[in-house]
Amino acid sequence: MMTVEELRKIKEETLKHMESKLYKLDKEKIGQKATNRHVLICGGPGCYSSNVEEIKERFVEKIAEKGLENVEVSISGCFGLCESGPNIEIYPDGTFYSRIKIEDVDEIVEKHLCQNEIVERLLNEDAKKEDKILPVHQVDFYKKQEKIALRNCGIIDYNSIEEYIALDGYHALAKVLTEMDRGEVIEVMKKSNLRGRGGAGFPTGRKWETAYKYEADKKYVICNADEGDPGAFMDRSILEGDPHSVLEGMAICGYAVGSDQGYIYIRAEYPVAVKRLRTAIKQAREKGLLGKNILGTGFNFDIELRLGAGAFVCGEGTALMESIEGRRGMPRPKVERTAHKGLWGKPTIINNVETFANVAPIILKGADWFRSIGTEDSPGTKVFALGGKVKNTGLVEVPMGTTLREIIFDIGGGTVGGKKFKAVQTGGPSGGCIPEEFLDTPVDFASLSKIGSIMGSGGMIVLDESDCMVDIARFFLDFTVDESCGKCVPCREGTKRMLEILERITEGEGTPEDLDRLESLAEIITSSSLCGLGQTAANPVVSTLKYFREEYEAHVYEKRCPAGSCQALLQYFITDKCIGCTKCARNCPVSAISGKVKEKHVIDTETCIKCGACMEACPVGAIIKK
Amino acid sequence: MANIIINGKGYQVEDGITILEACNRLGIDIPTLCHDERLEPYAACRLCVVEIKGKGKLETSCSTKVRDGMEIETHSERVIRARKEILDLLFSNHPNDCLTCEKSGECKLQDYCYEYGIVEGTYIGEKKNYPLDESNPFYTFDPNKCILCGKCVRVCSELQGTNAIGLKDRGFDTKVSTPFDMGLATSKCVSCGNCVAVCPVGALMPKKRERYRAWEVRRVKTTCSYCGVGCQMYLLVKGDKVVGVEPAKSRPNNGLLCVKGRFGYNFINHPDRLKTPLIKRNGKFEEATWEEAYDLIVSKINEIKGKYGPDAFAGLTSARCTNEENYLFQKMFRALIGTNNVDHCARL
Known part of the structure; x- marks a missing residue:
């Protein structure tokens, strides 16, 4: 059994080995001398799949070969800038290398580590400005970010409980167990006004209080790690990069509400996160930070994993509990509150990964500190997975209230290839598309819902002028139809009919009545579906109909796709640029192109199957589609 | 007690009951396809939605408990519109064959479509198209008529405890099915027919020997x-x-x-069924009256008892008898004949 004293000792011991990489937290110190050097390799989802384990091994080998001392190499959680991965940072100087291949390692060791000479060709493209080399924290992508949930991601080694403890890990648990009674913990959480990061934004403290006040022989704490929005990987990054932060948050919740058993419901499609969580739980048990009589205080709390079998709907609280109980993952009606009668009929708290990751800092630094970040209504930060047609795709954490424009343009670097920004989709399949006119909207729970979208779990997909909004709505509906559990009629039958209408419109077969149909269906699906999945399923359609109705109308009335994206409505043409090289005609699989050598060719649009082979073959870009 | 207002009228109802229960007791009709008071609330068909003052979305009355001060509209314009749309959606994915459907006349979908004026399913698109499961000797399952109310599955698990059927796949492709979709004959189904009894539409139908319409039959209550x-x-x-x-x-x-x-009634009309006692005369059974039969039994009992004593008798009674009949049978053996040699088939 560990004591609080031993916890502090581990912290002190471990900090000694972490010196230079801690400069990442203490930006003033970057560039100053340190007793050691650190090569930090990003082990986030994207980078990890680009063989960073091999890159690390090569670093270790090469450093040994060169006889360098006091250089530590470690893989840590996600740095965030997935676009340019695999990423590497070297401390104490904070040099930021990107797109590193195993062949580049020798050069970095030889030049950077041996001769203190920066390898300019491998620097991140934004780490160089007017011949000046910028340390990582001055790169635009990171400047406006503020990290609470991701505080340890990209610094600590995710396999090391000691490094987590060194950065005050499990100190919040120690504090609540030794200095606070349960009611005080609830009060701090209520005062912090931490709102659920899974999407709905319900105040965490109030939720905990409901379970805390309800007497029962058994209570449960569940961490919802069934992250399933297309393109979202916030929770995954936290679980993979800093698993202990979630375990600690759950244990604190367990203490506050009076529970001794936690479950993490995680999708089986996250094998790396599952593996790292298993390791973390094992370590915490060995150290006596989970299990019986934690820190000698008599408090018992243990955590088990439950793996989801691949259904998006199991991210919905009641379906999640059904699944844990061993039944088909389908939502059940909430006759009673989950905090009163949840898992196996017992009081249950379900919070999302990011919510739990916020708990320990709030306990340590206080509710006032937390409220000083973000907005009055939505304090703290929010993690977003920035994707789509944006330059810097990746993971960002910003204070609530940051505007969409700041996130997309200042941090995200704007759209790619000079294309015009069109909209941003937030909240995944439950969210909506926000047009350019609302780019200055601050990102918080109330503001986003006011403009027809939702915060959601944090997916943010940028769309440019080449994206057809009808097709985007169709894409999200297709996802929902696929993921509907099939229990209630509006969702099972209604979303399917909505999708069929959208498919007809994108194929040029839509009628004016279809637009009215979409609106009436949306109303019924939203107002009468059983669970959140159905109740929000129509949002992508409603928001695009509201802000981009003219695009729908162009498809329906003019049989035209203004974005030039819907294949069925496009036609290929050869412009005057044609040099008559005959390449297009030779590549056309249906012989729809005719023309003499050195003369302009013509496409027979009746025969054309719109495969695009001619366009690819044309050496002068003379073929266009419209 | 809770004071609630339904459709503008005040009522006092018991605490802790659902809105649907309250309305049923008060004689206010709310349509539902998936509700059964013997089962846990399921809230899947959404037909029982009502409007509750102060709530943005519609709530299902089967799963919402009454609260003091609640103001409920069971037939507001918004509610009716939702019900119509739900029925339209269901009917759009249902065979329009009421003319020949065996369930016609006692089909809830048919009743509600009539009540809410749904003449046809107006959504054109994919429709269910599955083969029928006719492998069970007593009933047929037609997945194409199934509206996925889940009653059959829940009765099988919650009340019958057999768990022979469940839901397969999800979303639009959801289907009531047996393990690995191998058909009812290979499943754990005990053919109790309780799923058939709760099916609100013509998806689960008994195999009939005689064709009849719901309105052509009289219902005579009896004891099995x-x-x-x-x-x-x-x-x-x-x-x-x-x-x-x-x-x-x-x-x-x-x-x-x-x-x-449920299904063993065919003996009633069977030509081999015995309708009078038979007495063997000259090695052949002949029809007899009950008086003749009783006289013969009494005389034989007396004869054997006199010759060999009461323990020459042994009585075995049947599980098809009621408790009262079994009691009388042992009484007859012990008190009348005077032997304890009496037993019952259920003990074997």
Whole structure:
């Protein structure tokens, strides 16, 4: 059994080995001398799949070969800038290398580590400005970010409980167990006004209080790690990069509400996160930070994993509990509150990964500190997975209230290839598309819902002028139809009919009545579906109909796709640029192109199957589609 | 007690009951396809939605408890519009064959479409198209008529405890099915027919020997004669012929039956069925009256008892008798004949 004293000792011991990489937290110190050097390799989802384990091994080998001392190499959680991965940072100087291949390692060791000479060709493209080399924290992508949930991601080694403890890990648990009674913990959480990061934004403290006040022989704490929005990987990054932060948050919740058993419901499609969580739980048990009589205080709390079998709907609280109980993952009606009668009929708290990751800092630094970040209504930060047609795709954490424009343009670097920004989709399949006119909207729970979208779990997909909004709505509906559990009629039958209408419109077969149909269906699906999945399923359609109705109308009335994206409505043409090289005609699989050598060719649009082979073959870009 | 307002009128109802229960007690009709008071609330068909003042979305009355001060609209314009849309969606994915459907006349979907004026399913698109499961000897499952109310699955698991059927796949492709979709014959199904009894549409139908329409039969309440439980049921009588059985929702069976009671009625009209006692004369059974039969039994008992004593008798009674009949039988053996040699088939 560990004591609080031993916890502090581990912290002190471990900090000694972490010196230079801690400069990442203490930006003033970057560039100053340190007793050691650190090569930090990003082990986030994207980078990890680009063989960073091999890159690390090569670093270790090469450093040994060169006889360098006091250089530590470690893989840590996600740095965030997935676009340019695999990423590497070297401390104490904070040099930021990107797109590193195993062949580049020798050069970095030889030049950077041996001769203190920066390898300019491998620097991140934004780490160089007017011949000046910028340390990582001055790169635009990171400047406006503020990290609470991701505080340890990209610094600590995710396999090391000691490094987590060194950065005050499990100190919040120690504090609540030794200095606070349960009611005080609830009060701090209520005062912090931490709102659920899974999407709905319900105040965490109030939720905990409901379970805390309800007497029962058994209570449960569940961490919802069934992250399933297309393109979202916030929770995954936290679980993979800093698993202990979630375990600690759950244990604190367990203490506050009076529970001794936690479950993490995680999708089986996250094998790396599952593996790292298993390791973390094992370590915490060995150290006596989970299990019986934690820190000698008599408090018992243990955590088990439950793996989801691949259904998006199991991210919905009641379906999640059904699944844990061993039944088909389908939502059940909430006759009673989950905090009163949840898992196996017992009081249950379900919070999302990011919510739990916020708990320990709030306990340590206080509710006032937390409220000083973000907005009055939505304090703290929010993690977003920035994707789509944006330059810097990746993971960002910003204070609530940051505007969409700041996130997309200042941090995200704007759209790619000079294309015009069109909209941003937030909240995944439950969210909506926000047009350019609302780019200055601050990102918080109330503001986003006011403009027809939702915060959601944090997916943010940028769309440019080449994206057809009808097709985007169709894409999200297709996802929902696929993921509907099939229990209630509006969702099972209604979303399917909505999708069929959208498919007809994108194929040029839509009628004016279809637009009215979409609106009436949306109303019924939203107002009468059983669970959140159905109740929000129509949002992508409603928001695009509201802000981009003219695009729908162009498809329906003019049989035209203004974005030039819907294949069925496009036609290929050869412009005057044609040099008559005959390449297009030779590549056309249906012989729809005719023309003499050195003369302009013509496409027979009746025969054309719109495969695009001619366009690819044309050496002068003379073929266009419209 | 809770004071609530339904459709502008004040009522006092018991605390802790659902809005649907309250409305049922007050005689306010709310449509539902998936609700059964014997089962856990399911809230899937969404037809029972009502408007509650102060709530943005519609709430299902089957799963929402009444609260003091609640103001409920059961037939507001918004509610009616939602119900119509739900029925339209269901009907759009349902065969439009009421003319020949066996369930016609007692189909809830048909009733509600009539009540809410749904003439046809207006959504054109994919429709279910599955093969029928006719592998069970007593009933047929037509997945194309199934509206996925889930009652069959829940009765099988919550009340019957057999768990033979479940839901397969999800979303639009959801289907009531047996493990690995191998058909009812290979499943754990015990053919109790309780799924058939709760199916609101024509998806689960008994295999009929006689064709009849719901309005052509009389329902005669009786006690099942197969065992001593005394299940209550209705015989469906067309003309002078029993053509089917339905469970009665009263004690002791509360709407449930077993395979024998539910499907074992064909003996009633069978030509081999004994309708009078038979007495063997000259090596051949001949029809006799009850008086003749009793006289013969009494005289034989007396004769054997006088010659060999009471212990020459042994009595074995049947599980098809009621408790009262079994009691009388042992009484007859012990007190009248004077032997303890009496037993019952259920003990073997």
